[in-house]
Amino acid sequence: MNRRTFLQAGASAAIGTLAGSGLAFAADAEIELSAGEPGAVISPHIYGHFIEHLGGVIYDGVWVGRNSSIPNVDGIRKQFVDDMKRIGAPNLRWPGGCFADGYHWRDGIGDASGRPRTYNFWQRRMPAGTDATETNQFGIHEFMHLCRLVGAEPYIAANVGSGTPTEFHDWVSYCNAPLGTVSLADKRAANGDKEPFGVRYWGVGNESWGCGGTMRPEEYAALYRRFVTQFPAYREPFLVATGPRGHSADGDIGWTTGFFEAMRGFEPPLGFSLHFYTDLRPTPVKAGNFQAPEWYEVLLRGVRLEKVIEDHWKEMGKFDAAHRTKLVVDEWGVWYAPGSEITPAYILSETITLRDAVHTGMTFDIFNRHAGKIAMANVAQSVNCIHSLFLARGAEFVRTPVYHVFDMYRSHMGARQVPVSNPVPELNIPALAGQARLPGLSASASIRDRRLAVTLTNPSLDAPLSVRIRLAGGARATEARGRVLTHQDMRATNTFADPDEVKPAAYPVRVVADALVLILPKQSVILVECDIT
Numbered sequence: 036m037n038r039r040t041f042l043q044a045g046a047s048a049a050i051g052t053l054a055g056s057g058l059a060f061a062a063d064a065e066i067e068l069s070a071g072e073p074g075a076v077i078s079p080h081i082y083g084h085f086i087e088h089l090g091g092v093i094y095d096g097v098w099v100g101r102n103s104s105i106p107n108v109d110g111i112r113k114q115f116v117d118d119m120k121r122i123g124a125p126n127l128r129w130p131g132g133c134f135a136d137g138y139h140w141r142d143g144i145g146d147a148s149g150r151p152r153t154y155n156f157w158q159r160r161m162p163a164g165t166d167a168t169e170t171n172q173f174g175i176h177e178f179m180h181l182c183r184l185v186g187a188e189p190y191i192a193a194n195v196g197s198g199t200p201t202e203f204h205d206w207v208s209y210c211n212a213p214l215g216t217v218s219l220a221d222k223r224a225a226n227g228d229k230e231p232f233g234v235r236y237w238g239v240g241n242e243s244w245g246c247g248g249t250m251r252p253e254e255y256a257a258l259y260r261r262f263v264t265q266f267p268a269y270r271e272p273f274l275v276a277t278g279p280r281g282h283s284a285d286g287d288i289g290w291t292t293g294f295f296e297a298m299r300g301f302e303p304p305l306g307f308s309l310h311f312y313t314d315l316r317p318t319p320v321k322a323g324n325f326q327a328p329e330w331y332e333v334l335l336r337g338v339r340l341e342k343v344i345e346d347h348w349k350e351m352g353k354f355d356a357a358h359r360t361k362l363v364v365d366e367w368g369v370w371y372a373p374g375s376e377i378t379p380a381y382i383l384s385e386t387i388t389l390r391d392a393v394h395t396g397m398t399f400d401i402f403n404r405h406a407g408k409i410a411m412a413n414v415a416q417s418v419n420c421i422h423s424l425f426l427a428r429g430a431e432f433v434r435t436p437v438y439h440v441f442d443m444y445r446s447h448m449g450a451r452q453v454p455v456s457n458p459v460p461e462l463n464i465p466a467l468a469g470q471a472r473l474p475g476l477s478a479s480a481s482i483r484d485r486r487l488a489v490t491l492t493n494p495s496l497d498a499p500l501s502v503r504i505r506l507a508g509g510a511r512a513t514e515a516r517g518r519v520l521t522h523q524d525m526r527a528t529n530t531f532a533d534p535d536e537v538k539p540a541a542y543p544v545r546v547v548a549d550a551l552v553l554i555l556p557k558q559s560v561i562l563v564e565c566d567i568t
């Protein structure tokens with residue numbers, strides 16, 4: 036069924052009033068929200084972040100140095116801090132990624148001028164004539180300072196691939212031991228921080244099947260146990276074990292099975308990492324210049340995440356019926372082949388367009404709908420890398436369209452997920468391999484006190500979609516507010532020269548009896564908020 040026949044079939048059930056016009060209209064779709072039967076809390080940590088010592092992420096993106104003419108707070112780029120605060124960034128994952136399994140934390144403490152220069156994993160990807168040598172000017176104290184400025188919880192990925200359990204435990208003690216206990220706490224104080232950092236989230240390695248050690252799941256499980264058994268107990272930790280490469284052709288279920296099989300009879304981790312890149316690197320799809328099939332290809336690959344979450348959750352349930360272990364999607368984003376870097380040495384920086392913003396909305400809707408399974412998620416990465424919210428180069432700084440989606444979805448953070456029945460038919464779309472089918476509407480909703488937030492994405496490049504959002508169970512909405520992120524040009528982006536080309540605008544939503552009615556422009560992300568009685 037296409038949108039036109041669906042419209043005819045459902046017209047009588049979906050007569051509403053066109054927002055602001057007073058005209059009667061037939062909605063293309065009626066979705067239903069059960070606000071009276073809310074589900075799991077959407078962890079604020081689902082809207083989390085990630086910064087790695089890679090290209091221009093830390094150096095320049097985050098750290099400009101204390102003597103920089105770029106506005107900074109003790110060396111940290113002020114605009115980055117301000118904007119991360121503005122969107123309520125709940126956490127920050129650091130120092131990698133692949134960098135983490137080559138990082139030795141002691142290199143990043145003490146007098147900055149005396150810190151060693153060390154090898155960076157990403158050297159292998161640097162263009163000829165450029166160098167990734169790590170200066171260690173940004174270490175654990177600088178990272179914690181950033182977290183405090185933003186109000187974000189630290190999430191540290193520890194070195195399993197080339198480190199030892201002792202090095203890991205020392206790092207935990209250095210971070211978390213109270214002053215006057217172990218010597219490492221005194222050392223932390225001597226380096227400027229008397230108060231313990233109180234780090235709760237610890238990743239035990241990263242991509243241990245790849246750059247983190249090319250291990251088999253049972254090898255990693257054995258190492259995981261060695262790394263955590265003597266964990267210093269200053270604060271109850273939330274330990275995250277390395278999980279699958281979810282964007283593999285087979286979803287990498289074998290990793291999940293192998294890890295939990297090898298963990299039978301042992302204490303399972305609270306978090307199990309899942310990496311899911313919408314990986315366009317093996318395709319001709321470009322970041323900034325594309326046609327309709329390439330728009331849809333990105334979204335089509337992006338929504339596979341939902342099945343990957345469901346499959347791994349089901350597999351985990353075979354070993355842990357109570358689901359004590361939750362998923363931590365600590366790397367996600369659209370990853371294009373090189374070619375649109377803001378400067379050659381800022382490897383993996385990409386042009387971010389409206390397409391990536393629409394992908395972000397659909398991804399967040401998936402996370403929200405599966406809130407009970409997901410403890411945390413971290414975009415890869417917050418600045419100058421892959422699916423960025425910001426691009427920064429010297430004094431230049433811009434918020435990408437993805438930033439605005441994070442801003443629009445803030446209302447869901449910590450609210451309770453509301454079930455949405457969404458009967459909108461799939462779209463027939465052109466994709467790289469020919470015709471395919473994509474959800475015609477992406478939606479999720481949440482409620483906090485009596486305030487309802489609904490997010491909707493219309494992925495179509497051709498047609499607007501009129502929607503009637505019916506509130507089940509006799510709920511009534513008072514005044515509704517809308518915001519839209521869209522642009523006439525599907526390739527629209529924000530640049531240093533034109534930073535506000537793509538930005539949200541207020542959008543009309545009408546309350547009609549037990550429903551909210553609105554028209555979703557083509558290629559748009561929408562937020563609707565209202566109070567209900």
Ligand code: AHR
Pocket residue numbers: 087131132133134241242366415416421
């Ligand atoms: O985010 C870039 C890289 O992607 C990370 O370092 C690694 O974990 C993943 O492969």
